[in-house]
Structure formats: structure tokens, C-alpha cells
Amino acid sequence: MLAGFAFTFLYLVSLGHSAPLACEDLSRPLDQLNPQHLEGRWTLVAGSNKPPLTPDELKDLRSGSMALYFSNTSETSVYSYTQANRVDDECYYLSYNLSIENSTFTSNLNWYNLTWSILNTSCSDCLVIRWALKKARSASVELFVYLFSRRRDLEQKEMEEFRAQLECLKMPSPKKMDPTKELCPQPITTSN
Template identity: 45%
Template sequence: MLAVAAAVLLLSLASVSCSVPLACEDLLQPLGQPHLRGLEGRRTMVAGSISHLPFMELLRSRDSATAEFSNNGDESSIFFRRSGRSNGNCYYASYNVTLEGSSFTLDDHNITTTFVHTSCHDCILLKFDVESGKRQHFYLFSKRRQLEEMEIEEFRAQAKCLNIPPPVVMDPTKELCPEQHTTNQKEDKTEGESSSVCG
């Protein structure tokens, strides 16, 4: 009987130790190619993290940020627009991007963007790998300004799996930038360089 109990204990410990990396694999699982209709619309950043600490400080000072996807009539490409508000000023950028499975690339900035799985029903979770992964930006956008604590906790766990700083949770009372739909928009340079994305 003692031998059976010991065997059960060893098996349970083995399963726990094996589940730790699997949990991160599950948490960071890329989506399949998203449906354009499901992407469409404007969402507000509710939380974000950046691997580069000086940019994290700039993110902390950000009032708000948005991301918007809209159909451009092509089945494989979409418009991606972003805005950010800091110190009362709004910054905009717009891109025409082509979906490649769960990713798209911002060629002019050497940024690969991946849609990551999230259990939040109205969220889009984006991981930006800048300069072949030298820097990572990780942002959770939602149609709601404030999420349930469980949804934020999931995002915190995902950021931890990426070994990046604990996320900044945005203040839902801060004003958003007005929507702007022209393609000739001012680049956001508040994070130290023009290739910063959404933060």
C-alpha cells in the first residue's frame, strides 16, 4: 500500500513539473489566421508590457491607446490603425497589412506582429517582435475600457511567460484620441523611436 501511495505521489509531482512549460505554451499559443470580420472595429489598450525598460516607463505615462482593424476590400489584407494619447497630444499611424497565418509584418519598421490566444471574448492580444525579437511589445486590446480581474490575471501570466516586466494596466477613465481615418497620419514617437507600436 505504501509503495502504491509513493508511486501516485511521484506521478503527481511529475505531472506538475511537466505542466509548467506546457502552461506557458498554452498561454502563448498563436491564433490560427483570424477572420477579418472578427478583427474589425476599434479596441482600447487595457494593458501592456514592453521588454525594453525605458519604453516601459514611457508606457506608464501614456494616457490611452487604441488599435483598429478594418476591411479594405481584400480577403487577405486589412487596414491597421493605431492611436496614442500622452500629455494631451494624440499620435496616429496607419498601415495596410497582409495576414500570413497568425501574423502580419510591418515591413517599413522590421516588426512582426502575432495574434496570441486570449480567453477574453472581445479582446485582441498582439505580440510585436521588433528587429527579429530583440525587443517585444505585448498589448491587450478590448472593446471594453475595463476587464474582469481574471482576464487581467491571464494577461499577467502571459507576460510572465515571455519574461517581460509585469504589465501596465491602463486607466479606463483617461480620454481616448478621436477616431481618424486618413492614411497620411503622424507617426507616434513618444516611445523614443518611430518604430514603436501602439504603446
């Protein structure tokens, strides 16, 4: 009888540890961000946009690859960010500085304001980033939720968690990147 109780208890405990995160957790930004965890290259695995991408934008996204490179500047709350996009055989780089407070980044450029939140995920080598892009002189906000990882391809359970996350955030189904597409060479410097 005692052995049966112990087995049932251990079974229930293991279920609790493997249960997916609840919507409340999946849609909430991280409480604390470890700055050292952020540094280095992150590759886009999948993403969702609201409003959805146009057919041409979707074609460009699917025909290419994207990597983010983060490095800390001399100020502990400022990061240098470089986005490397490959579309067909051309590489495009965009670099700027981001201010961080808790797990939220902000950047104000001439033509738009960009706010990033890094959301909870159970994947240890993943970043789920929610971008809110507000163009100058516009009331509309474009939303992007992208899944980045140190790996090019993720396990099924990690992708299922991302799909659940998008549902919680009321975002369209994800578009998965092709992990065989070549990445752009890492930029020589990631500072402005």
C-alpha cells in the same frame, strides 16, 4: 451513491472548463483568426515591454491612451491599421497596411520590420498582440505584449490570465492603463 458520483463528475467537469489556459496555449498564436472579429476599435488595457520602458516612456504611456482601428482593404489578406495615441492633450495617428498570414501580421517600413502575432486568450472581446520590432541595421529586437479589448476595463480573472501569459513569455509585469483617460477621436479613414 449514484447521486454523489454524478455531483462529483459535474464538479470536476466544471473545474475543467474554468481552468486557466496552460503556458503552451497562452504563448501560442491563434490557429485561425476570424477577420471580421478583428475589425473596428480596440483599446489598450495593459502591456509589457522588453526591454522595459524608460521612465519618460512609461510616463507618456500612463498619461495617455491608445486605440487601434482595423479595417479590411480590397485584398482579403491586407488590413489597414491606424494607431491613435493620446499623450496629455495631443492626439497622434499612425496608419499603414499589414499583410496577414494565419494569425501573423507583417509590415516592412523603411526604418524597421514589425511582426505581430495574435495570441490565444479566453477573453472573447480581447486581443493579445505580441509585437516584435527589429530596427533597420540592428540585431536587437524589442518585444511588446499588449492586451487590447473592446471594453476599457477588464475583470480580475481576465487580468490574471494576461499576467500568467506574460510569465509564460518571460516578459516583465504588465503596466495597466487608466480606463478613465480620454481616447482620441476615431480617424475619418483607416486606409493609407
